[in-house]
Amino acid sequence: MQTNFSVEQLRDSDNAASNSVLRTCVHCGFCTATCPTFVLLGDELDSPRGRIYLIKEMLESGKPATEEVVRHVDRCLSCLSCMTTCPSGVNYMHLVDHARRYIEETYKRPWPERLMRGALGRVLPHPRLFRLALRGAALARPAAGLIPTGTMTGKRLQAMLSLAPAKLPPQSAAQKPQIHRAEGARRGRVALLTGCAQTVLAPSINEATIRLLTRLGIEVVIPAAIGCCGALTHHMGQHDPAMAAARAAITGWTREIEGEGLDAILINTSGCGTTVKDYGFMFRDAPPAEAAQAKRVAALAADISEYLVRIGYQPQRPAPDLTVAYHSACSLQHGQKITSAPKDLLKTAGFSVVEPRDPHLCCGSAGTYNIMQPEIAGQLRSRKLATLKDRRPDLIAAGNIGCITQLSGDGMPVLHTVELLDWMAGGPRPDAIGQSDV
Structure with missing residues (x-):
């Protein structure tokens, strides 16, 4: 795909990266067949190829995002099925993440949407706030059917209440910062990202992970001061909160790497894993020492399934x-x-x-x-x-x-x-x- 960024625009690393992605696309349209929103809606602008054109025009113009661009980019799930299908290796993930950050910085959404997006970005990455919010949602669930659904705001509120569990599992002490010693001879030492929403919704997942690993002779470290990996806010275009969360995680894991060492940084929430493995790209413009730490963390990151295969x-x-x-x-x-x-x-x-x-x-x-x-x-x-x-x-x-x-x-x-x-x-x-x- 031919692009028309100015020399000045290409001095911005985000534009330069997106320019490289756009030039990789050959318009073949293979991505449309596996895009969930195109399969459902049948609109070219709700396909990866259509969104790529919209993003290209938006970034090249340097003007604020339009309602049309925002609508179709918002409908993208970031499922990345298009990247699996693409024969040209287009890194759509980096392109759409840049587009979302650009939209967040240049487009003024209606106030109910700004309020909801702000609340989600503030509450979901913080387990204590999330737990309080879910308790409130559980109390409000009986009234969910009374919410008018004639507007998108009403539909979103109803969806939020319907997703909230009627009862929360008890808090788990196993997820708190500590070291879970290996049973028998130690075969390895790993850090576990316990996550944010998962610690509240399903602590049993982390508990099972810790039990299994320690039984297999793996010491499991849950470092202090590591909360959200930044994935949730990153994909909402909320750049600064995402980078702050990622930076805190990198700092915490680096202490362990440079201390007793780590064989891997294990992640049992795959959405988080995709982001942590991309830290090298996210911190490409950071000072050299910080960029090196981000790359080292990304290289050690592994999904729990990868690691279990590795250790047999x-x-x-x-x-x-x-x-x-x-x-x-x-x-x-x-x-x-x-x-x-x-x-x-x-x-x-x-x-x-x-x-x-x-x-x-x-x-x-x-x-x-x-x-x-x-x-x-x-x-x-x-x-x-x-x-x-x-x-x-x-x-x-x-x-x-x-x-x-x-x-x-x-x-x-x-x-x-x-x-x-x-x-x-x-x-x-x-x-x-x-x-x-x-």
Whole structure:
């Protein structure tokens, strides 16, 4: 694709990076066939190719974003299915992240939307605030049906309340900063990113991860002063909060790396993993020492499934006769290119593993997408649940808390892959699986 940035514009590193991405695109349109929003809406501007044209014109003009550009970019899930499909290697992730930051800085949204986006960016990355917000949402849930849905604000409020769990799990002491010693001889030492929303919504995921790793001889460190990795605000275009969160995480992990050392930085929320692995790019303009730390952290980052394959996970008990429908989170399969590891581990554990007929399509979670774009997210959820249930599974497994939250509540147990692996390696039966299923 030919671009027309001025010399002055290209002095900005974001424009220079986007220019390189745009010049890689050859207009082939292969991406349209695997884009969830194009599949649903059939609008070229709601495809990666269409958005690329809109972003190109917006950035080259140097003018504030228009309502049209904002509408179509906002509808993008950042599922990155287009990057898996693209034969030219277009890094759409970097391009759309730049576009979102540009929109945030140049476009004035309607005040209800500004208020909601600001609240989400402030609350979700902070577990204490998030827990308080969920308690309030639980109290308000009975009134959800009374919210007028004639406006997008009403639909978003209703979506927010419907996603909030009726009851929160108790807080987990295992997630607090500490060192979980390996059982027996120590085979390795890792840091675990406990995350932000996950610590509140499903602490059982981190607990299962810690139990499993320590049982396998891995020392697990939960460093102090590491909260959100910055992914959530980064993908909302809120650049400064995202970089501050990422910088704090890098500082905390660097202390451990330069102290007793780390074999890996493990992440069991794939949306976070995609961002942490991209820290080198995000901090490319930082002072040399900070940029080097970011690259080192990114190089050590690994999804829990990657690491379990690396250390040779093996079950310790025979698996029950259960069929697991594996839902591949977009951030795992498209963002990190991890496709076989989780399925192979589940099979090693003894489960029968099936996949939906549309494994490449998003479930509609996508960070805050299921709140900000509830209609599209709802359609994608229904489609994904239907194709998963078509395989007649006993339960669904996924590697991302967003997907787990999105797909839950339809009568089918939805668990994190690591919870099943921990169970088969000697851990407790996950609460979501009833006694009758064992």
